[in-house]
Amino acid sequence: MSEFLIDPVQPAAPSTAPRPIALLTGGSRGLGRAAALALAAAGWDLLITWHRDRDAARAVLAEAAAAGARAAALQLDVGLADSRAAFAPAVERALAAHFDGAPLDALVHNAGFGVHAAYAQTTEAQFDALMDAHVKAPFFLTQALLPRLRDGASVLNVSSGLARFSLPGYAAYAMAKGAVEVMTRYQARELGARGIRVNTLAPGAIETDFGGGAVRDNAELNGWVAQQTALGRVGLPQDIGAAVVALLSPGLHWVNGQRVEASGGMFL
Numbered sequence: 001m002s003e004f005l006i007d008p009v010q011p012a013a014p015s016t017a018p019r020p021i022a023l024l025t026g027g028s029r030g031l032g033r034a035a036a037l038a039l040a041a042a043g044w045d046l047l048i049t050w051h052r053d054r055d056a057a058r059a060v061l062a063e064a065a066a067a068g069a070r071a072a073a074l075q076l077d078v079g080l081a082d083s084r085a086a087f088a089p090a091v092e093r094a095l096a097a098h099f100d101g102a103p104l105d106a107l108v109h110n111a112g113f114g115v116h117a118a119y120a121q122t123t124e125a126q127f128d129a130l131m132d133a134h135v136k137a138p139f140f141l142t143q144a145l146l147p148r149l150r151d152g153a154s155v156l157n158v159s160s161g162l163a164r165f166s167l168p169g170y171a172a173y174a175m176a177k178g179a180v181e182v183m184t185r186y187q188a189r190e191l192g193a194r195g196i197r198v199n200t201l202a203p204g205a206i207e208t209d210f211g212g213g214a215v216r217d218n219a220e221l222n223g224w225v226a227q228q229t230a231l232g233r234v235g236l237p238q239d240i241g242a243a244v245v246a247l248l249s250p251g252l253h254w255v256n257g258q259r260v261e262a263s264g265g266m267f268l
Contacts, residue, residue: 009065009072019069022248023091023104023145025049025078025137026111028057030208031158031240035110038241039248040064040071047094047104049076049111072098078111078137079129088144095148103150106248109138109180110158114210116169127172134176139183152195154248157184159259161204165267177202181259188257197256199247204263206235230265239264 022039026032027048036048037060046064050057050073057073064071074090077083095101112133115126138157149155159181162174181200188198205225207216214221215234225234243262246252 009061010070011065011068018102019043019045020105021045021047021095021099021102022106022108023047023049024108024110025076025141026051027073028053028060030210031203031206031237032110033060034237034241035108035244036060036071036241037063037067038238038245040067040069042245042249043068044106044248045070045099046072047091047099048073049078051075051077051111070099076111078141079133081132081136084137084141084144087141088148091145091148104145104148104153105150106154106156107142107145107149108156108158108244108248109141111137112158114170114173117172118169119171122172130172130176131179134173135179135183138180142187146191149194149196155187155191155196155198156244156247157181157187157198157200159200159202161202161261161263161266163202164261184259185257192256197253199255199257200259201240201243201247202259202261202263203240203243204229204235204261204266206237206240208237225266228267229263230268233264235262235264 022044024032024036024046027036028050036046040046046069048057048060061071061073072094074094076087115130117126142155157180159177162170163177163181184198184200191198205215215225222234226232240262247260
């Protein structure tokens with residue numbers, strides 16, 4: 001991967017008080033976009049990653065700046081080892097050049113993709129791609145970025161409600177997310193000496209373009225999910241953005257090594 005830093009966007013009226021800095025992967029669309037904008041509105045500066053859509057990343061930076069945040073974006077393909085290996089040095093340079101060399105206060109592993117395939121038809125290539133993006137990426141990116149995380153920082157790994165309940169066609173995806181949840185507990189245990197807390201956020205079905213946008217665009221599926229959810233509707237991206245802000249907030253500093261599901265009470 002060649003490093004590709006989108007020109008950072010500065011807020012119109014920069015705050016004189018220091019703002020915490022969050023690095024969020026997959027911040028140009030879907031849940032990542034919602035989380036990035038919620039964090040910006042809550043007083044965070046942002047370094048996000050994008051994979052294919054440069055214009056979408058630019059739009060997020062502009063909206064974050066309008067909320068008062070300093071914001072920059074780096075290109076990253078979490079599924080490629082070469083891209084992951086080049087990422088930590090790129091983050092180091094971005095922090096030095098555009099965030100006064102400050103350390104990261106939070107790391108949010110959101111980037112990834114889904115595969116819907118019956119267990120009997122799932123290919124080894126699909127399985128490997130899911131494990132690369134959803135397990136190896138947060139494992140080794142966190143490891144590589146430890147020198148850039150301040151003591152007392154937060155790491156948030158994104159899982160899925162599918163790691164708790166089972167729906168046909170998601171075996172490999174859910175297995176990857178199950179591994180993320182185990183990883184979270186071990187990271188929390190081993191990084192606790194530095195005051196770094198690590199948690200898992202597990203969204204339920206959300207109206208985004210994930211999986212081709214089926215939950216958002218298929219009225220029959222949307223209605224069925226709503227019927228299975230205690231609060232009677234499908235989740236919205238801003239529901240997850242608010243959950244990310246809450247889990248990274250100082251008020252939840254004693255929540256550590258936990259899996260928090262944000263599904264509105266799906267399949268209770």
